[in-house]
Amino acid sequence: MYSIGIDIGGTNTDMGLVREDGKIIARSNIPTNAYTELEPYVRDIMDSISELMKDNNVDAIEGIGIGAPNGNFYTGCVDNAPNLTIKGVLNFEQEMHKYMNVPVVLSNDANAAAYGEMIYGGAKGLRHFIMFTLGTGVGSGIVVDGKLVHGSTGGAGELGHNILIPNGRQCSCGRKGCLETYTSARGIVQTYRELKAEKGEPCPEKVDSKMIGDMANQGDPTALKTWEVVADQLGLAMANSVTFSAPEAIFLMGGPTKVGDPLLKPLQKAFDKYLLNIYEGSCHIRMSELKANEVAILGAAALIKMKQ
Amino acid sequence: MYSIGIDIGGTNTDMGLVREDGKIIARSNIPTNAYTELEPYVRDIMDSISELMKDNNVDAIEGIGIGAPNGNFYTGCVDNAPNLTIKGVLNFEQEMHKYMNVPVVLSNDANAAAYGEMIYGGAKGLRHFIMFTLGTGVGSGIVVDGKLVHGSTGGAGELGHNILIPNGRQCSCGRKGCLETYTSARGIVQTYRELKAEKGEPCPEKVDSKMIGDMANQGDPTALKTWEVVADQLGLAMANSVTFSAPEAIFLMGGPTKVGDPLLKPLQKAFDKYLLNIYEGSCHIRMSELKANEVAILGAAALIKMKQ
Numbered sequence: 001m002y003s004i005g006i007d008i009g010g011t012n013t014d015m016g017l018v019r020e021d022g023k024i025i026a027r028s029n030i031p032t033n034a035y036t037e038l039e040p041y042v043r044d045i046m047d048s049i050s051e052l053m054k055d056n057n058v059d060a061i062e063g064i065g066i067g068a069p070n071g072n073f074y075t076g077c078v079d080n081a082p083n084l085t086i087k088g089v090l091n092f093e094q095e096m097h098k099y100m101n102v103p104v105v106l107s108n109d110a111n112a113a114a115y116g117e118m119i120y121g122g123a124k125g126l127r128h129f130i131m132f133t134l135g136t137g138v139g140s141g142i143v144v145d146g147k148l149v150h151g152s153t154g155g156a157g158e159l160g161h162n163i164l165i166p167n168g169r170q171c172s173c174g175r176k177g178c179l180e181t182y183t184s185a186r187g188i189v190q191t192y193r194e195l196k197a198e199k200g201e202p203c204p205e206k207v208d209s210k211m212i213g214d215m216a217n218q219g220d221p222t223a224l225k226t227w228e229v230v231a232d233q234l235g236l237a238m239a240n241s242v243t244f245s246a247p248e249a250i251f252l253m254g255g256p257t258k259v260g261d262p263l264l265k266p267l268q269k270a271f272d273k274y275l276l277n278i279y280e281g282s283c284h285i286r287m288s289e290l291k292a293n294e295v296a297i298l299g300a301a302a303l304i305k306m307k308q
Numbered sequence: 309m310y311s312i313g314i315d316i317g318g319t320n321t322d323m324g325l326v327r328e329d330g331k332i333i334a335r336s337n338i339p340t341n342a343y344t345e346l347e348p349y350v351r352d353i354m355d356s357i358s359e360l361m362k363d364n365n366v367d368a369i370e371g372i373g374i375g376a377p378n379g380n381f382y383t384g385c386v387d388n389a390p391n392l393t394i395k396g397v398l399n400f401e402q403e404m405h406k407y408m409n410v411p412v413v414l415s416n417d418a419n420a421a422a423y424g425e426m427i428y429g430g431a432k433g434l435r436h437f438i439m440f441t442l443g444t445g446v447g448s449g450i451v452v453d454g455k456l457v458h459g460s461t462g463g464a465g466e467l468g469h470n471i472l473i474p475n476g477r478q479c480s481c482g483r484k485g486c487l488e489t490y491t492s493a494r495g496i497v498q499t500y501r502e503l504k505a506e507k508g509e510p511c512p513e514k515v516d517s518k519m520i521g522d523m524a525n526q527g528d529p530t531a532l533k534t535w536e537v538v539a540d541q542l543g544l545a546m547a548n549s550v551t552f553s554a555p556e557a558i559f560l561m562g563g564p565t566k567v568g569d570p571l572l573k574p575l576q577k578a579f580d581k582y583l584l585n586i587y588e589g590s591c592h593i594r595m596s597e598l599k600a601n602e603v604a605i606l607g608a609a610a611l612i613k614m615k616q
Binding site for chain 2: 149156159165175236244246274
């Protein structure tokens, strides 16, 4: 059996035809920001899907899963996503059913990533785990008893906006001290800049988290210190999340994690330090086993399995 | 139908015969700390249960629910509870089945309180809520999709040990800054003492959270300030918990909450201030609707409903 996974980003919409075993058979994409109305956008998506199916001799699909900013599992809508050029409450489920009568399931991208890990990746068979995704922001998806936690609104699992440090850094959400302000790509850069300033050293004008990662792996002390600070903050957030659902594993994915040891070694130390003693040995930090360029489509496709 | 609820405390073991509608028909108790072995303890509990049933002409019960420190839902055991005189891993389920072949369900007291609220109290019909219990410590019980979250170990829902303020107050768990160190009865007293010291005012040698509550309701400025500080901390913790499971309600219970407005008014303000905007209006702070002297037995009895 096959399914379709769609990753809706502000710039591009990526689609993939996914086989039962998690292999992406074929992909296509259209530019999200070329549209300001839902109807033509969905029409073009459905055309792409039909082509993907025809080109690969697939007659039927199990459903369409969509990972989207503000994607709401309960309503099948994208609710006022600030970074989309199509505004308002967008009822994808209804619109897609005009073309194809298959289940359409939406969720936000971090939830989709968590579910993808469970269906196709390293979380197969796990009943309780949490996924943290580091990138432009910090997202999370939480699985309890083998089910994604959507909460009463569909908006559960926003651990990037857990306030880690009261009255800490200003967050784009309007509040202060959110985890995201420390462990997103931007937060990591800010920490590096602050450490450079503390040392009275000039900071390169253009610096990103990838460069700070490269510098750390070449032994640069400020870069190494940056990752230690980030690891301490992320380790605390992870340990705090364990007091909620006592997961078997916490998964980690996203660009900044590619730095490897400079983040992961101090992260394990921080996690162990901050973990409440009753959970010792019961929860392990693991890296996502899905490929970075596949996780969005696989995560979206995995959402279909929730309807079964 | 009837069930039995048992509240195991370090000093006393309270038992109640509970009717389907949540009325406690009859109660009895034995001194927990008179025992150092499980067998005679359970024998005396079962004798008490038999008497309760006989005295009230009840022939059969649906099951026995037990709220106990370190009570483990998965194993039916109490695991090394530090404040019990009976040591080790105590298999209540097995031991009780020697006397009566009914379901025996264990959980910790805060989980039981949450479940009691759902079956008999103000959370009837809610699918997503969190219970915070303030007392000697701070406990919590989390309901997701109408089910109590036990996690992979049975030890989920320990939000009292969520680290609220990194490197904050020393906690009895060995770590620093846990919510419990600020919003437990002891934490409240410590805040009062600190505020008095800041003002250079003498602090009464004997002071407890009840007295600080009475003083606040009489207009004492330091006492009022104490509750404001506590409310700010608890409001932050509650708002953080919403990013996890997006509950419809957060319930609050326990001795310190009896102070009323001096805590509850600033608590609502703090919660509103700290809540991520996407959750605005979706989650409400509510007081437990169970009576303080009934919640432990009703919560324990409610656990039976999980087996159905």
